[in-house]
Amino acid sequence: MSTRRVQDAIRDDQKIQNELKRNGNIPTHIAVIMDGNGRWAKKRKLPRIAGHNEGVESVRDTVESCGQLGVKYLTLYAFSTENWKRPKEEVSMLMRLLMRALRDETDRLHKNNVRVHAIGDISSLPQEVQDELLDAIEKTKHNTGLNLLLALSYSGRWDITDAVRRLISNVQQGTVKTENINDHLISEYLSTKNVPDPDLLIRTSGEFRISNFLLWQLAYSEIYISDLFWPDFRRNELYKAIAEYQKRERRFGMVSEQVQTQKSKASYVG
Ligand code: IPE
Ligand code: IPE
Numbered sequence: 001m002s003t004r005r006v007q008d009a010i011r012d013d014q015k016i017q018n019e020l021k022r023n024g025n026i027p028t029h030i031a032v033i034m035d036g037n038g039r040w041a042k043k044r045k046l047p048r049i050a051g052h053n054e055g056v057e058s059v060r061d062t063v064e065s066c067g068q069l070g071v072k073y074l075t076l077y078a079f080s081t082e083n084w085k086r087p088k089e090e091v092s093m094l095m096r097l098l099m100r101a102l103r104d105e106t107d108r109l110h111k112n113n114v115r116v117h118a119i120g121d122i123s124s125l126p127q128e129v130q131d132e133l134l135d136a137i138e139k140t141k142h143n144t145g146l147n148l149l150l151a152l153s154y155s156g157r158w159d160i161t162d163a164v165r166r167l168i169s170n171v172q173q174g175t176v177k178t179e180n181i182n183d184h185l186i187s188e189y190l191s192t193k194n195v196p197d198p199d200l201l202i203r204t205s206g207e208f209r210i211s212n213f214l215l216w217q218l219a220y221s222e223i224y225i226s227d228l229f230w231p232d233f234r235r236n237e238l239y240k241a242i243a244e245y246q247k248r249e250r251r252f253g254m255v256s257e258q259v260q261t262q263k264s265k266a267s268y269v270g
């Protein structure tokens, strides 16, 4: 691309970002089920790992544009509990790719003020992956921009099971009273403690399922299904998802009139 065309592209991108920001309700937390890497590769007669590789580019662009838009939390479903059941070669290639991506991207993330977190059964990952992950978490821990949560060896059922175990043990020790257990307390035992629930869930590759992602936390998230395979997902599709989200009415069980009244009160106070 010529310098001129690059400059035009940057200006167009900023225009779209400004428009989304002007609408006022940029989601605080976006969660993404990054799906379709294998099918992207298959369509091109390439090995599945080529799709995973290209998927790293999509991660980079999504993280960067979320940061620019002022999204506070981005949770990426990168490897599920069930993904351990894949062929051994694919699992080990994915682990190697993860290690390399963490090694190569941490400096850029740090420069962009991104803070890295991990959720999932991290101790089940190969030691080298854990080391890279801990380095990235440590290096970026004072950053104040986007919080990037990497869901690794993660599943919603794993999260809830782990929470129940620790909660019961605290009840047995007497530090928690059974009658004080409510949904706020349960949220504090989940791996997403202190993170607001996702406002928007994006799943790529046209699949309409949750695949054991943040089961508790997605209770009231708006869902956007993209037909693109993850390696084809870039910021313009993210913008489409956010624009669609901004048109939705989130009622949280109430009726539309109540939501409108709340909104006008909030804008009056604000
Ligand atoms: C998502 O792409 C990446 C992971 C689950 C690790 P897939 O590998 O699931 O790709 P498809 O769904 O088979 O196309
Ligand atoms: C969901 O994708 C998990 C991740 C994106 C990490 P899968 O490809 O594993 O989901 P299913 O098996 O199609 O439901």
Ligand code: MG
Residues within 6 Å of the ligand: 035, 036, 037
């Ligand atoms: Mg898949």
